[in-house]
Amino acid sequence: MSPLVSPYKNFDELSFPADHPGRAVTDSYYANRDMMLRTHTSAHEVEMFRRGETRWLLTADVYRRDEIDASHYPVFHQVEGARIFDASPSGMKQVEEDNARVSNILAKSNIVIEDIPHISPTNPVQHNHDPVFSELVAKNLKLSLNNLLLKVFGGVAGISKQEPLRVRWIEAYFPFTSPSFEVEVFFQGKWLEILGCGVIRQATLDTAGVENKIGWAFGLGLERIAMVLFGIPDIRLFWSTDPRFVSQFEQGKITTFQPYSKYPSCFKDVSFWLPQNSEIHENDFCDIVRDTAGDLVEDVKRIDHFVHPKTNRTSLCYRINYRSMDRSLSNEEINHVQSQVASQLVERFEVEIR
Structure with a gap:
């Protein structure tokens, strides 16, 4: 499926409100007014x-x-999953039978689940859903994903009979599901957010022309889970072709990443005055840095925000941490890149470099 979709497909088909921040040009990549790069795999649900x-x-x-x-990273990978049932007595029976089957599997497994009520005033059942059926579907969602997490994390070193897999469910909000949940796993001493999910908005199914159905959907980020499971410290490494990285992994095996080198950082600051009555969004600044320096940048932090008391002009200062994953960077090389960053700031936002 093409990564280029319409904003209607990416947002409106999924009941995103008109003022949702995800629609902003500072949050999403637009090719033009009518086409954009999808921001989530949910864009293909309908x-x-x-x-x-x-x-x-x-x-x-x-x-x-x-x-x-x-x-x-400006591009990453998601998995979207969904299941729907007939909104009928036979469909309800199917859900009940599936719930009993998976409950039996989990009862025999080394997993501890911290759950929350399926029905909550702040995370409501949809008005056009039977509350009993919706609760059964939400339970089916939870059981299915608990089983998925058991498959993914249950065999990882550090989780044993003495230390079972711990899963925690938290109420959440997503425009395209209700009730909605986030799921966390306790791994290596802390709770990690793994995925978001919920009972599919009936409006989504109606738009797809699917009648008399009810179901659930979830979405998760692959890089985030891989970073946890393999101990990969920097998302840029997923795009590396360095044999020292690629050769460490085999299909179907989870192994801990072994750092092959930690090259030194090269910090550079850029400070500038904004034009009167104008602003620059932090994502706009980061895009200039990405466009100019590519994957040579490890992180960007704003270290100063100053408003002159007399002129009322605003000054910003950002610290850019340049560090290659594969080699040492020379100060001369980074000075040249930093100069290009400053030039792009002046050209695109008419700032005054300090």
């Missing part, structure tokens, strides 16, 4: 349901404008 599939998994690259640090 398309998948129209095919008549009752359960499916979809994996794709997604794109977001974001800050620069070790865990954020």
Whole structure:
């Protein structure tokens, strides 16, 4: 499926409100007014349901404008999964039987689940859903994903009979599901957010032309889970072709990443005055840095924000940490890159370099 979709497909088909921040040009990549790079795999939910599939998994690259640090990258990968049932007595019986089957599996497994009520005033059942059926579907979602997490994390070193897999469910909000949840796993001494999910908005199924159905959907980021399981410290490494990185991994095996080198950082600051009555979004600044320096940048932090008391002009200062994953960087090389960053700031935002 093409990564280029319409904003209607990416947002409106999924009940995103008109003022949702994800629609902003500072958060998403627009090719033009009518087309954008998908920000999530949910953009294809309606398309998948129209095919008549009752359960499916979809994996794709997604794109977001974001800050620069070790865990954020403008492109990453998501898995979207969904399952729907007939909204009928026979469909309800199918859900009940499946719930009993998976409950039996989990009862015999080394997993501890911290759950929350399926029905909550702040995380409501949809008005056009039977509350009893919706609760059964939410339970089916939880059981299915608890089983998935058991498969993914249950065999990892450090989780044993003395230390079972711990899973925690938290209420959440997503425009395209209700009730909605986030799921966390306790791994290596801390709770890690793994995925978001919920009972599918009936409006989504209606838009797809799917009648008399009820179901659930979830989405998770692959890089985030891989970083946890393999101990990979920097998301940029996923795009490396360095044999020292690639050769460490085999299909179907989870092994801990062994750092092959830690090259020194090269810090550079850029300070500038903004034009009167103007602003620069941090994601815009990060995009200039990415466009100019590519993967040579490890992180970007704003270290100063100053408003002159007499002129009322605003000054910003950002610290850019340049560090290659594969080689040492020379000061001369980075001075040249830093100069290009400053030139792009002047050209695109008419700032005054200090």
